[in-house]
Amino acid sequence: MTTDSHAHLDEDPAFALHRGGKLNVRSSVQVRDHDDLALAYTPGVARVCGAIADNSELVDTYTWKSGVVAVVTDGSAVLGLGDIGPEASLPVMEGKSLLFTEFAGINSVPIALSCREVDDIVETVARMAPSFGGINLEDISAPRCFEIEQRLRERLDIPVFHDDQHGTAIVALAALRNAARVTGRSLGDLRAVVSGAGASGIAVTKMLVAGGIGDIAVADSKGLIYAGRGGLTPAKDELAEISNKSGLTGSIETALAGADVFIGLSAGEVSEEIVATMADNAIICAMANPNPEVHPDVARKYASVVATGRSDFPNQINNVLAFPGVFKGALEVRAADITESMKMAAANALADLVGDDLAPDYIIPSSFDTRVVPAVAEAVAQQARAEGVARS
Incomplete structure (x- = not known):
């Protein structure tokens, strides 16, 4: 069945918005002529690859790695929908990646896995980790999610964060x-x-x-x-x-x-x-x-x-108030982990933003409050430095 045969679904605005997906990968440099091509690809790229081979830390400066997060799921515990599998979970993962970009300017790639065993998920994520600056685990059912996160935190030297938790x-x-x-x-x-x-x-x-x-x-x-x-x-x-x-x-x-x-x-x-x-x-x-x-x-x-948790009532407790700023702060200082103290710093920064405007119907900032991500990111980065998990 072709895509056009589903056109009637576009009468629903949610389907219309999702047609073709919610993400694109766009280049950050232009290739206008042979000189640009020679720098962006062969032969110029070989000099960069060689330098990284000699000093692996250069990968954070000369690739997109340090500014990109993988949003990883197996589709086993999607909020409000349950175990719907990897393909059906992909719109949610695209949405999470979209929020990383829109709220924090962080590149993000949605990845839905067709495996369920803890060992398989850990091994899969660990093998693809060299391409990413951080891993956001999403919608993986308990109790497996606890072991998966813990093992990945122990194995990898980049932030691993299970946002549902x-x-x-x-x-x-x-x-x-x-x-x-x-x-x-x-x-x-x-x-x-x-x-x-x-x-x-x-x-x-x-x-x-x-x-x-x-x-x-x-x-x-x-x-x-x-x-x-x-x-x-x-x-x-x-x-x-x-x-x-x-x-x-x-x-x-x-x-x-x-x-x-x-x-x-x-x-x-x-x-x-x-x-x-x-x-x-x-x-x-x-x-x-x-x-x-x-x-x-x-x-x-x-x-x-x-x-x-709803947006149509006051005091919405929404994860978008946390994860963009947490990752932004962690990535900015190349943190090797997201510690409990870094999470606590994020919570304190978020609470403090309300300040003297505190009221029964205003105990938490709006998701669209532009102060949120910078405040959370700064608090997380400062704590990472204080704990010695920052590398820059």
């Missing part, structure tokens, strides 16, 4: 820090409950613990996670050791009674009756898309601050 965590921490402040409290005063123990739920919890939250309990499909609960995966077992200091057991509904914060990362609906049992001055961050765990109209009846 750490991008979400950075923005969530920034938002919650400001939500606490606007309600007259600090992060340490809050007891939070997280719905969802997948990649983002675990990463958000870890980052909030590192940020100093008072207490935080996480619920999966079987109820609250606590030390000693049977059948936990290694990732959840580790989570049990650092969270739920109160030792709560049972259902998420039990934990939400009197809780200060609800963080939704599971798409599991929470009823109004349960929301009503939360503490006064509650904070609700219901981030499932397109349907938040608690609809904002319901949440506002009981909460002082409401945030979602």
Whole structure:
């Protein structure tokens, strides 16, 4: 069937926008005559290749490597769509690459892999890593995503960042820090409950613990996670050791009674009756898309601050506030890694941008706030230098 036979789909503006894909590769130099050709390709290119062969560090100066990120997926956990496979995930990866370019001026290449085993993905990414300055892992299902990221971080000397985990965590921490402040409290005063123990739920919890939250309990499909609960995966077992200091057991509904914060990362609906049992001055961050765990109209009846993952309500917790600036800062200093402290620096920079304009409906900057990427990038670069992972 030819492409033209699908023309009727273009009646939908989303299909019309995606026709032919959302990306192009454009040259950064002109080839106008034989002299240009001799410099850009043979014989001039041989001199550059020889120099890089003698000194591999020159590759960052004389190729595009230092300014390009690979967006890598296997299509196993695409947000809101689930396991749709590599081909169907490609529009999302193109979109992520588009955001790298539009928001941070970073070149990016979407790569959808037709393999699923951890060893295969690690080996594939590691073999193509010489072409890239950084690796953004995307939409790879848990728990495999944890091992894949860890092994690639250990093996490669370029930044490796699983955005579903750490991008979400950075923005969530920034938002919650400001939500606490606007309600007259600090992060340490809050007891939070997280719905969802997948990649983002675990990463958000870890980052909030590192940020100093008072207490935080996480619920999966079987109820609250606590030390000693049977059948936990290694990732959840580790989570049990650092969270739920109160030792709560049972259902998420039990934990939400009197809780200060609800963080939704599971798409599991929470009823109004349960929301009503939360503490006064509650904070609700219901981030499932397109349907938040608690609809904002319901949440506002009981909460002082409401945030979602949607763009049509205030306080959108959107990863685009994090990953462009994080990679920009890391690439600018040729960081060998993206450390926990660099992520924390990004969250603090993002929170600080709100400043004196802080309000219940403004706890996080807009995705289109032009201050965001420079501020996050600068904070990440400074921290990379302070930790000794910067190489320039």
